[in-house]
Amino acid sequence: MPKSPDKHPIENLVDDVEFKQHNTTFPDVMVNASGADELMWKGSRRITKVQRVGVGLFGLVFVLSGISFLTVFPREGWVMVIPVSTGFVVVGCKLLWNSVRKNDDQKAKHDDE
Numbered sequence: 001m002p003k004s005p006d007k008h009p010i011e012n013l014v015d016d017v018e019f020k021q022h023n024t025t026f027p028d029v030m031v032n033a034s035g036a037d038e039l040m041w042k043g044s045r046r047i048t049k050v051q052r053v054g055v056g057l058f059g060l061v062f063v064l065s066g067i068s069f070l071t072v073f074p075r076e077g078w079v080m081v082i083p084v085s086t087g088f089v090v091v092g093c094k095l096l097w098n099s100v101r102k103n104d105d106q107k108a109k110h111d112d113e
Helices: 009-021 026-042 049-072 075-100 105-112
Strands: none
Touching (some): 026 049, 049 075
């Protein structure tokens, strides 16, 4: 939603929040989901501590799921279990890495300009 220069900044904020809250049908829901997907998969160096903890918990769940696949399933099905559990562990490690990266103050200043 483009920002109107003749509106007060609070009005622009309200319009932006209302726009994001109305995105509940299929084509529009992709607008809201893309931000979360980008944060989780690509990572961001400008996220809050709460977001870091959330991404870290998702990563921990993936790593523990991969490890549990190896221990729970029988040895006869190892041909399918090993690639699946490896995939879970790799995705979990990626998410954990994105959650522990430090904030880059230089990049944050450059992005704000």
